[in-house]
Amino acid sequence: MSVSQVTPAAPVAHRRRAILRYTLHERVNHWIAGLTYIYCLVTGLAFWSPYMFWLAALVGGGAVARFWHPWLGLVFTASVFWMYKIWRRDMLMSDADRAWSKSIQYYIRNEDENLPPIGRFNLGQKQFFWIMFYAAAVLLITGAVLWFPERIPWSLRALRYAAILLHVAAALITIGLFIIHVYMGTAVVRGGFTSIIRGEVSPAWARTHHRLWYDRVTGR
Numbered sequence: 001m002s003v004s005q006v007t008p009a010a011p012v013a014h015r016r017r018a019i020l021r022y023t024l025h026e027r028v029n030h031w032i033a034g035l036t037y038i039y040c041l042v043t044g045l046a047f048w049s050p051y052m053f054w055l056a057a058l059v060g061g062g063a064v065a066r067f068w069h070p071w072l073g074l075v076f077t078a079s080v081f082w083m084y085k086i087w088r089r090d091m092l093m094s095d096a097d098r099a100w101s102k103s104i105q106y107y108i109r110n111e112d113e114n115l116p117p118i119g120r121f122n123l124g125q126k127q128f129f130w131i132m133f134y135a136a137a138v139l140l141i142t143g144a145v146l147w148f149p150e151r152i153p154w155s156l157r158a159l160r161y162a163a164i165l166l167h168v169a170a171a172l173i174t175i176g177l178f179i180i181h182v183y184m185g186t187a188v189v190r191g192g193f194t195s196i197i198r199g200e201v202s203p204a205w206a207r208t209h210h211r212l213w214y215d216r217v218t219g220r
Contacts, residue, residue, distance in 0.1 A: 018200035019217060026086065027199055033079035036072045037178065043069040044171055070147045073139065080136040083129070090120045091130065096212060097123045110188075117211035124184070128177055135170040135177075142167035 022030070043065040046056040056065040099116045100107075101123050106114040121129070145152060145163035152160055185192040191205045206214035214220075 017203060019203055019206050019214070020199055021195045021201045021206070022199045024199065027196055029079050029082055029086075030196055033076055033083065036076040036079065037174070039072050040069060040076055041171075041175060041178070048168060048171075070143060073143055077136050077140045080133055084133055087121075087129065091126045093123075093126060094119065097126065112208055117215075118209075118213070119216075120210055120213040122210070128181055131177060132174060135174045138166055138170040139174075142170070 039059065042055050042058060045052045046054070046062070046065055047069070053062070056062045059065050059068070096116065096118055100118050103115050104123075106112065107122075142163040145159060146167060149160055185196070189209065191201060195201045195205075203214070203218075206217075
């Protein structure tokens with residue numbers, strides 16, 4: 001169950017009047033996805049280009065990387081699918097998102113006070129989530145083909161070639177999004193990174209960045 005589905009008074013916190021933004025379960029799952037993705041990123045780049053194979057040495061060598069890459073890829077995909085289960089309602093597009101998108105120039109100029117109120121996640125966060133979700137599905141399917149290439153008959157070798165192309169394309173898309181995600185959560189939106197560690201945000205932060213969500217969880 002997501003935070004936005006809890007009873008309105010529940011997230012208002014205790015001593016410091018903090019607001020619960022992410023439950024412990026959500027935070028643990030998020031970090032499982034993040035850490036397994038980083039491992040797959042490092043090993044995947046090592047496999048992608050001989051100029052980057054030195055990255056495999058960071059995780060124990062080529063044989064170790066080859067063994068663990070697909071297994072941790074499964075863990076990453078499972079965690080992303082679990083995020084879908086608990087966040088899918090929060091990630092649906094709404095009229096508030098469409099209004100927010102028309103005022104995105106204020107977000108770019110860091111003039112959040114001029115933005116229309118938004119729910120638990122803004123438009124960029126939702127787009128990031130859905131692209132990563134579908135990319136993870138592509139990585140899973142194509143990764144299975146590349147994991148067991150001997151199971152693919154030579155007459156269907158075009159399937160192997162397509163799997164390589166799609167796997168690399170999906171990986172490169174997620175790499176770009178991952179860099180943006182980390183940058184936005186640490187350098188642009190102050191408090192975003194700590195919220196996924198502690199799980200809490202201040203009422204002022206919630207009102208500024210996610211006013212509709214703040215109003216809902218505080219019962220206003």
